[in-house]
Amino acid sequence: MEPLLYRFNPWWESYSWPEFVPREGYLKALLSAQERRDIILITGLRRTGKTTLMKMAIQGLIRDYGVNPSYIFYCSLDYYGLERCSIIEIVEEFLKIQRISTSEKTFLFLDEVAYKENFSLQLKNLYDTFNVKIYASSSSASSLKDKKALLTGRERIIEILPLDFHEFLKFKNLSIKKADSHLLEVAFLEYMETGGMPEYVLTGDPEYIKQLVDDIIYKDIISRHKIRDEMAVRDFFRLLMERAGKQLSLNKISKILGISVDTARRFLSYFSSAYIIYTVERCGKLNERLNAPKKVYAGDIGIRNAITGMRDLGAIFENLVFFAIKRKRPCYLLKDGVEIDFFTEDRWLIEAKYGQKLTPKQARLFETVDAKGRVLVDSLKGLQNLYNLLGREYEAFS
Numbered sequence: 001m002e003p004l005l006y007r008f009n010p011w012w013e014s015y016s017w018p019e020f021v022p023r024e025g026y027l028k029a030l031l032s033a034q035e036r037r038d039i040i041l042i043t044g045l046r047r048t049g050k051t052t053l054m055k056m057a058i059q060g061l062i063r064d065y066g067v068n069p070s071y072i073f074y075c076s077l078d079y080y081g082l083e084r085c086s087i088i089e090i091v092e093e094f095l096k097i098q099r100i101s102t103s104e105k106t107f108l109f110l111d112e113v114a115y116k117e118n119f120s121l122q123l124k125n126l127y128d129t130f131n132v133k134i135y136a137s138s139s140s141a142s143s144l145k146d147k148k149a150l151l152t153g154r155e156r157i158i159e160i161l162p163l164d165f166h167e168f169l170k171f172k173n174l175s176i177k178k179a180d181s182h183l184l185e186v187a188f189l190e191y192m193e194t195g196g197m198p199e200y201v202l203t204g205d206p207e208y209i210k211q212l213v214d215d216i217i218y219k220d221i222i223s224r225h226k227i228r229d230e231m232a233v234r235d236f237f238r239l240l241m242e243r244a245g246k247q248l249s250l251n252k253i254s255k256i257l258g259i260s261v262d263t264a265r266r267f268l269s270y271f272s273s274a275y276i277i278y279t280v281e282r283c284g285k286l287n288e289r290l291n292a293p294k295k296v297y298a299g300d301i302g303i304r305n306a307i308t309g310m311r312d313l314g315a316i317f318e319n320l321v322f323f324a325i326k327r328k329r330p331c332y333l334l335k336d337g338v339e340i341d342f343f344t345e346d347r348w349l350i351e352a353k354y355g356q357k358l359t360p361k362q363a364r365l366f367e368t369v370d371a372k373g374r375v376l377v378d379s380l381k382g383l384q385n386l387y388n389l390l391g392r393e394y395e396a397f398s
Contacts, residue, residue: 001093004081011062011069012098020056021171021198023049029158030057034065034107034133039123039151042137043144044160045275045299046216049198050137051076053160054109057135061107070098071106078112087113087122091130105131114138120150127154140220141273159275161323162196162300165383171201188380192317193310195302209306213237220274221267232257236267240277240296241307245315247293248279275299278322283331283343295332297322317354321377324386325350338365347372350386354378 006012030053033040042050058074061067073094075082082090091108100106108126113119113136126132138144144157163171168191176184194201200209217237222230239253254264271277276299282292297319298304304319318341322330328344338361342350349371351358355378358366366374377386 001082001085001090002097004079005073005075005090005094005097008074008076009069009072011058011072017059020052020059021167022056023053023163023167026053026158026160027056027060030054030135031060031065033156034061037127037133037154039127039134039136039155041144041155041157042135042160043139043141043157043275045162046139046220047197047199047212048160048162050139050160051111052198054111054135054137058107058109067107071100071104072109073106074109074111076111078115087116087119088125091126091132102130105133108132108134108136110134110136112138114140114144124150124154127151139274140224141275161326162302163198163201164196164323165191165320165380168194168196168201171198185380192301192313192320193305195300195305197300197302200302206306209302213303213306216274216276220276221270225266225270229259232259232263233267236264237271237276238307240268240271241298241304243296244277244298244304244308245312245318246295248296249293276303278326280322280342281331283333289331292334314352314354314356317377318352320383321350321352321386324383324390328390333365333369335365338362340365340369343369343371348389349374350377351375352377 030040030042042053044050054074058072061072062069073091075090075094077087077090087110095102095106113123116122119136123134123136126134165188169176169187172187174187176187194204197209197212200212217234221227222233227233235257236253239256240248248268250261250264250268254261257264268277268279272279278297278299279294280297281289281294283289284292301316301319304316310316321341325342325344325348328346328348330342330344330350333340333343333349340349340362341352342348344350347370349366349369351362351366353376357378358376366376373389375382375386375389377383
């Protein structure tokens with residue numbers, strides 16, 4: 001095992017770091033957590049850059065915080081050859097190689113931790129008996145669920161989203177001056193087509209995004225949940241992407257696909273757990289939230305466009321607005337057949353209208369709802385204003 005662990009951890013010897021394109025917000029969150037004891041669970045859609053962010057955090061610990069490289073351990077737990085090894089056995093092998101006692105503080109970066117059975121119990125044991133700071137990742141929310149609550153009070157979750165527009169410009173190495181603000185709109189349209197999967201942004205290879213979709217559907221849905229009807233799953237996903245930004249009726253989808261409503265509900269939960277879609281409930285009392293159709297948003301607009309083609313810019317733009325406010329736990333407002341896209345947990349009323357105005361009925365509802373504030377997001381500049389309200393001012397919007 002020793003040669004393999006050295007390959008996983010080249011910083012133990014002389015090593016030239018690659019040039020990373022930084023994602024400052026996430027990196028700051030990872031590094032600022034190093035002094036706390038809690039376990040950091042890193043999750044999100046497959047290929048959003050979780051492993052790269054781990055490597056950037058390792059580089060930051062060594063370069064900016066002076067941590068001895070020998071005390072930092074990375075391992076990809078889905079690697080062939082490690083199937084029979086427990087997490088604790090692998091960590092103990094690391095300590096043995098580096099001749100480190102369990103009382104000395106080490107940093108563990110455990111990639112795809114959910115591949116190991118009883119990973120929650122093993123992380124708890126490491127937390128309780130070793131002097132470790134643990135960062136662990138997985139691409140599946142359901143796999144990370146701590147069914148026995150073993151990590152309660154010991155863990156925090158960081159979800160990695162696809163690139164936002166600010167990050168997209170950095171990945172494309174675009175720096176646009178105020179005098180050329182018209183080029184910002186051109187870049188934004190490109191972003192609305194490409195989406196935010198890092199490697200796809202860098203390469204623009206359409207085969208990459210198609211292969212990624214296949215990997216997610218097969219590995220995270222069909223194989224993980226042992227589904228036999230592969231075609232039903234793929235057709236269900238196509239319908240989800242077609243409905244991105246709209247209300248989703250499971251009754252209608254079940255009739256179209258010839259599956260039961262319960263099966264459709266399970267499929268929806270599987271795709272949601274894999275972060276390839278998100279759902280938003282209708283605002284209201286609990287029975288209204290549970291019984292009303294949910295609105296669906298794509299986990300990445302580039303993936304959505306690969307399935308449906310780039311059409312309905314309004315729906316794409318609304319998807320981006322959702323990403324901007326996702327952490328504010330929005331619901332959608334529906335009254336007398338009139339809909340407002342988002343009403344956040346802290347009572348911000350938000351409507352996404354790319355290049356359009358509110359209808360008269362929407363305008364009346366927009367003004368009468370008891371809200372902390374109201375935001376009409378109708379353009380890139382409107383998205384800038386929304387980010388500013390949320391305390392996220394990006395260079396791209398300056």
